[in-house]
Amino acid sequence: MYGYLGYKVLLGHSSIGSVIMMVGLLSQVRNFIWQVSRFSIMMHEYKTHLKRVYELEELQDEPYINNEDKINDHSISGEVDFENISFGYNGIPVLKDFTLKIKKGQSVGIVGLSGVGKTTLANLLMGIIAPMEGEIRIDNIPLSQINLEKFRQSVFYITQQPYMLNDTIRANICYGLDDVDEKEVWKAVENVDMLEFVKGLKEQLDTVIGERGIQLSGGQKQRMSIARIFLRKPKILILDEATASLDLESEYKVQKTFEKLQKGVTSIIIAHRLATLTKVDNIVVIKDGGIIEQGSHMELLQKKDIIINFIWSSII
Ligand SMILES: Nc1ncnc2c1ncn2[C@@H]1O[C@H](COP(=O)(O)OP(=O)(O)OP(=O)(O)O)[C@@H](O)[C@H]1O
Ligand SMILES: [Mg+2]
Structure with missing residues (x-):
């Protein structure tokens, strides 16, 4: 463009003054385009941040008030009662008059x-x-009267989408704990069948995972979150599809170590695979907001019920 303007001056078609003015205008136009593109990038970033804020706002506040009067010196033994529970989202019922009693140490x-x-x-x-209706009780004390923060320290909950810190493998397994023995961390890694993988990394336990480091597969994330349990002594364990992303061989190995860990611990295992539930004390089948059947693995396998057969066939 500048070459073309110079050529016009040489031919006498344009004056130096008008060229200087054009150059000034051009640089303003260039600035304007740059600002517009920057603005659109910024808007995209703002939109992402705003989305997060909205998502956070959509999260419900703690439904129970945690005041000083709450029972907080109660050491949980692990008995759980769901009594006539009704719950729904946005007026659509999910659980209706749901009752389930889980004894201390039962799975x-x-x-x-x-x-x-x-x-x-x-x-x-x-x-x-x-x-919305009914009551949840822990050791016969309504959940509404227990200090939730304290209660949650005795419960280990592996959610369907395990959360990983953008930090080292060690930090991810040990978070919230002080002075964890190196050997114990390695033992936890071994228990979830990740020994070979972690040993193969240059920085081993100090390898950073997440945005700043290596990426983990869904199954590896699940294993890491399961490894966390081995360093804690929960009274209640909730596993929500915790081994669903593992291949059968790994699941079998993790399952074997789980069995030791589960002794004396009240365990609630939400599962999709029959193999995951062969060792539990009681299996509960849910449909239409309530329990339609329950029993041991063998007892349920013998049922001729079409729905149970369908659920079995979809979870094997
Ligand atoms: N935060 C929420 N807001 C509105 N509806 C929800 C919310 N969470 C769950 N639901 C709805 O409630 C019902 C039960 O959901 P839930 O996640 O408990 O099912 P699930 O049995 O765990 O299913 P899956 O086996 O797919 O994990 C579903 O219809 C779901 O769409
Ligand atoms: Mg679910």
Whole structure:
């Protein structure tokens, strides 16, 4: 463009003054285009931030008030009661008059088709949401009277989408704990069948994962979140499809170590695979907001019920 203007001056078609003016105008136009493109990038970033703010706003506040009067010196033994629970989202009922008693140290498998309310049950027990009707009791004390913060320290909940810190493998396994013995961390890594993988990394336990480091697959994330349990001594364990992304061989290995860990721990295992539930004390089948059947793995396999057969065939 500048060459063309110079050529026009040489031919006498334009004066130096008008060229200087054109050059000034051109640089303003260029600035303007640059500002517009910057603005659109900024708008995109703002939109992403705003979306996060809206998402946060959509999250419900803690449904239980955590005041000083709450029972907070109660050490949980792990008995869980869901009594006549009704709950729904936006006026659409999910659980209706749902009752389930879990004894201290008992393991219960929860099965049911997608969307029946399995995760909702786990969230109700964690006090993330509160029932519209009925009561949840821990060791016979209503959840509404227990200090939730203290309660949650005794519960380990692996959600369907495990959360990973943008930090080292060690930090991810040990977060919230002080002075964890190196050997114990390696043992936890071994228990979830990740020993070979972590040993193969240059920085081993100090390898950063997430945005600033290596990326983990869905199954590896699940293993990492399961490894966290081995360093803690929960009284209640909630596993929401915790091994769903693992291949059968890994799941079998993790399952074996779980069995040791589960001794004396009240466990609620939401699962999609029959193999995950062969060892639990009681399996509960949910449909239409309530329990339609329950029993041991063998007992349920013998049922001729069409719905149970359908659920079995969809979770094997
Ligand atoms: N935050 C929410 N807002 C509105 N509806 C929700 C919310 N969470 C869950 N639901 C709805 O409630 C019902 C039960 O959901 P839930 O996540 O408990 O099902 P699930 O049994 O865990 O399913 P899956 O096996 O797919 O994990 C579904 O119909 C779901 O769409
Ligand atoms: Mg779920």
